[in-house]
Amino acid sequence: MNFDFNENQTMFRDMVRDFARQEIAPIAHEMDVKGEMPDSLVQKMRDQGFFGLSFPEQYGGLGVDTITYALVVEELARISAGVCIMVTVHNSVGLYPVSMFGSEETKQEYLPRMAAGEIAAFCVSEAGAGSDAASLQATARKEGQEYILDGSKMWVTNGTRAAFFVVLARTPGGEGHRGIHAFLVPRDSDGLSVAKKEDKMGLRASDTCVIDFDGVRVPAKNRLGEEGDGFRIGMTALDGGRIGVSFQALGIGRACLEAAVKYGLVREQFGKPIARQPVIGNMIADMGTELDAARLLGYRAAWLKDQGRKYTREAAMAKVFATEAAGRAADAAVQIHGGYGYVKEYDVERYYRDVRVTRIYEGTSEIQRLVIARELLRELG
Structure with missing residues (x-):
């Protein structure tokens, strides 16, 4: 089993990481406070091709594989989950029903416009x-x-x-x-x-x-x-969308882990950095372990999708595990920051609020468990 990314995947990840750091990070807090996203940022994302990520090349998109898409989603969510969800909804549940079930006439008329950034x-x-x-x-x-x-x-x-x-x-x-x-x-x-x-x-x-x-x-x-066919179309679209949500949650969880480690190494109590205290070190270890496990579940679902194989159960497993692991990571990050984690000056306060909805939309955790149980009973019963 090869866990290395290919050159194209690494290139996309690094490009998005740089873009997010330069264009999104400086205004992430302001966007959260104002509850809006500047049109100038949306246009920059159009220019960079974010709205054509998953769209087939024959209709003007970039046609990236699902692993590459997952890497992009995680990098965006690490900086701003609000910006990330705009992109993921467009590239998943906005796209899949049209690309998979639309007539050729419909695809020719609309997909190039959507790939160019008509959301x-x-x-x-x-x-x-x-x-x-x-x-x-x-x-x-x-x-x-x-x-x-x-x-x-x-x-x-x-x-x-x-x-x-x-x-x-x-x-x-x-x-x-x-x-x-x-x-x-x-x-x-x-x-x-x-x-x-x-x-x-x-x-x-x-x-x-x-x-x-x-x-x-x-x-x-x-x-x-x-x-x-509408119900089947909607549920099929959500299967793919859940992979995106799992990596959105992972991006938030990763931001929580990084913030907790950074703060834990500079905050001193009892004569040493709190990250060196076993109780805090254990929290950081649990955060890292759960997020890595969630990432592997997500990669499996993404790989199955790219292979054209059934991935309903695996997508549900990835979503429920990643979103709940990220929720625990956000809670731990706030706890490690203490009182500072409860004020808006520190980003972990925003992460804590942002991550909560990932257990609700595109299928609640309870619905994911129903899906997983149904698939397991069908396979093993």
Whole structure:
């Protein structure tokens, strides 16, 4: 088993590390405080190709493999998880439904624009449909060669910036996962609006919105897959998205570990650096061990995806382990900083807030365990 990265992977990692250090780190705290991301940074990321990472080369993207993508995600999240999630949503759940299930006409029309930086968003969750995505109530009524969408979607990352929305909606009167369809909806569609921008605990640089659909007419050619494929399309997209979230959590966890070590070596109590005290050293050891184990789970899922093999269980394992390990790392980092870890002057306070949502979105920890158990019972039962 080869754990070395190839030249291309190393190049991407180092390029992103330098970009994040130079362009994102100086404004990370300010973005968190203001709850917004400057357009100038988004444009710089367009120019550097961040929005075309996972997009096929034939449609203008960079076509990187999943391991390379994971390295990019970890480096971005290490500096700003809010910036990172903008990129990962676009390159995963914004991309996969179109690239895997869109018609060739749809792909030719939209993927080059998305790869160039016209941002995508993913609309599944609703006020009454979170983990139980099959209970969604947004409707898609067919009328001639169009569908008319009505309803409201919550927790939409990139909501204010998105040029395109992947939307799941059902045939009126239907129940369960049957009768759910997937669509690609342009932002300029009449009746589509941003109803609310959420004021969040963490990931404040990223926008999270409520999106309303009021009689939005969508051409039938913008349906992704066949009628009734929507739920399967959404769940397939989330499998890949979970790999990205695991590496986002790893990036935050790694930042926590680095901050804890740096602070622990300069803060002295009882006559020596606290990092040299066994109780603190043990905390640092646990942080490093758990994050390394999580990274290997993530690499396995990414490798399986690149091999075209089934990776549902492995992605769920990577996500639940990485997000929970990173949460423990953030808690330990705050504890090691003591009172300083509780004030905004120190970045670990932001890391603590940012990491919490990784156990919630793109499938809660509880849902990941349901998926893992289902797959294991199917394999071993």
